[in-house]
Amino acid sequence: MPASSSERDTQQRRAIRSAIEQANRPLSPREVLDHAQAQSPGLGIATVYRTLKSGVEGGWLQPVELPGEPPRYEPTGKRHHHHFHCRRCDRVYEIDGCPADLRALTPPGFALEAHEIVLYGQCAACSQ
Amino acid sequence: MPASSSERDTQQRRAIRSAIEQANRPLSPREVLDHAQAQSPGLGIATVYRTLKSGVEGGWLQPVELPGEPPRYEPTGKRHHHHFHCRRCDRVYEIDGCPADLRALTPPGFALEAHEIVLYGQCAACSQ
DNA sequence: GGTCTCTTGATAGGGCATTATCAATGCCGG
């Protein structure tokens, strides 16, 4: 007997998933709401939070934590990358590549497990 | 006629300043409280927040923002550096150096103004 | 020491992001 509770396929969830997959950058809950409302008018923020949470638990979504900011969300399975945070429009962009020989910076005795790089500045749209 | 309001030199402020200067790593408000209470028993968290705030405004302190974390505080005037966040004890350490050719990662049209690098893992104390 | 006024500590209050509540709605299997 399989666990009964089925995940229903609703208009709202489709809209949210689609908004996240089509944006090629991590979105905040607010941004997800705004984008998904185009497909699902009347969509509420609570549903966005619920869907984001279950998406992370379900493994198809991952939070992108940034200094002093609420998390953004992006699909899992992408290549290793980092992010650019535009100070003007507050959007976060995906940056390919990873330049650093970070192992060299790690002090003796410290075990390096992961790293995060965030670039700050103006995005193309905001620099005119 | 000089602006009258003087900044008094109190035991609490001395203790807080000393705690921050003697730790060779950024401290959270809670850590500042714990460390400074050794010099100033009965010190309250409100005074810590007040002193941190005025320290930042006064220019001798700067906040260290980390992904998904409340800010830590360190003295200004240090060389350019980054931080290591121990996942076990949650302490943040200062890391000298900056390896990256980050300009190369910046997409065309984007204006790079600053960057942040955070290493994650276990600190020397926590890796035994 | 006296006094003026800045500081302090305890705690209530505010701000913000997120979660819980619950009646109404809408999937979906039969």
Place this chain on the structure above:
DNA sequence: CCGGCATTGATAATGCCCTATCAAGAGACC
């Protein structure tokens, strides 16, 4: 097309971090 139950939207409630409040306490200049 029905009925059961997951889901939804609105909003109240929570959690966390930090700031405001205010009576009591303590620097500093005389």
